[in-house]
Amino acid sequence: MNRPGRDDAPDRLYTITQGRSRTDPDNPFDLVTLVVAESEPVAGMQSEHVAILKLTRFPTSVVEIAAELRLPVGITKVLLCDLLAAGRVSARHPRRPAITDPDILEQVLVGLRNL
Amino acid sequence: MDSATSDARTPLGASADQGFKIVVVGGFGVGKTTLVRSVSEIRPLNTEETMTQAGATVDDIRQVRGKSATTVAFDFGRISLDARNVLYLFGAPGQERFWFLWDRLFSGTLGAVVLVDTRRIDDSWYAIDRLEHHGTPFIVACNDFGGPVRAGADVREALDLDPQVPLVDCDARSRESGKQVLITLVQHVKNRYADPSVRAGLPRQEFV
Numbered sequence A: 001m002n003r004p005g006r007d008d009a010p011d012r013l014y015t016i017t018q019g020r021s022r023t024d025p026d027n028p029f030d031l032v033t034l035v036v037a038e039s040e041p042v043a044g045m046q047s048e049h050v051a052i053l054k055l056t057r058f059p060t061s062v063v064e065i066a067a068e069l070r071l072p073v074g075i076t077k078v079l080l081c082d083l084l085a086a087g088r089v090s091a092r093h094p095r096r097p098a099i100t101d102p103d104i105l106e107q108v109l110v111g112l113r114n115l
Numbered sequence B: 001m002d003s004a005t006s007d008a009r010t011p012l013g014a015s016a017d018q019g020f021k022i023v024v025v026g027g028f029g030v031g032k033t034t035l036v037r038s039v040s041e042i043r044p045l046n047t048e049e050t051m052t053q054a055g056a057t058v059d060d061i062r063q064v065r066g067k068s069a070t071t072v073a074f075d076f077g078r079i080s081l082d083a084r085n086v087l088y089l090f091g092a093p094g095q096e097r098f099w100f101l102w103d104r105l106f107s108g109t110l111g112a113v114v115l116v117d118t119r120r121i122d123d124s125w126y127a128i129d130r131l132e133h134h135g136t137p138f139i140v141a142c143n144d145f146g147g148p149v150r151a152g153a154d155v156r157e158a159l160d161l162d163p164q165v166p167l168v169d170c171d172a173r174s175r176e177s178g179k180q181v182l183i184t185l186v187q188h189v190k191n192r193y194a195d196p197s198v199r200a201g202l203p204r205q206e207f208v
Helices: A010-016 A047-055 A062-069 A073-085 A102-113 B032-039 B058-064 B096-106 B118-134 B152-159 B175-194 B196-200
Strands: A034-037 A089-092 B018-026 B045-052 B069-080 B085-093 B111-116 B138-143 B167-170
Touching (some): A010 A073, A034 A047, A047 A062, A062 A073, A062 B045, A102 B069, A102 B175, B018 B032, B018 B118, B032 B069, B032 B111, B032 B175, B069 B096, B096 B118, B111 B175, B118 B138, B118 B152, B138 B152, B167 B175
Parallel strands (some): B018 B085, B018 B111, B138 B167
Antiparallel strands (some): A034 A089
């Protein structure tokens, strides 16, 4: 397997995030948080930011973004936090504790039965 | 590796705003990725998470002693439930050394499916123990590998399974069978939270 994030390319990952490997614990991004672009890429923008803005023209989960960019989830979250802080993306339904609402669970059941 | 390619990407609809997750856990080769693939609307993707000691809980930190970061890869698939709701299915490695990945994956999850090969039932003990410890709702699904069918009561006893936990047979290769497994899980989760005595003691699902 050859992809960034493995031991073969730590320098590149370091550069992508300017040395940051971790996000603030208060960041809103769970694996399944849906990210939506709020603006088009502009000239001079970091290539990974451009890629994310293109990917998220339609809602896209954090984990899908990581897979498409071939970056570890943690690195992807650092990039997303930058874009969120700049108002370039929005996050739909940030992470939360266990889902126990019977109405929501019923919606999931109906959706599964209709597959 | 046949995953994580960008060709034929299928985006979600513009109104999608609610992501859910279900985790499929089990021993090596039990069919986790097969189950994810059979019900997913996209070809399963693969990504990885780097875990550092800082993310570890205090009582378990000795397990990563001497290691500042560990990288774990996992597969996932996607099911659009309706215009707003989208479900992600994660195949999680069941081995003990991946406990820290579980904590991250299970935070905020709807529930878990423990996929069992009845010929290697011991592989599932650790998974079940962790789920009970986390208070994560789960069901057990026995993947049919074509061997002699083991009676449900026998499996239940071998796993020392709580009578409340549903136990079903499945064929991980079949979309319809996989769908029934997921329906059984969500119905179980719904019933469980409908019980006022359970609601009073909600699961401890905050780890990160």
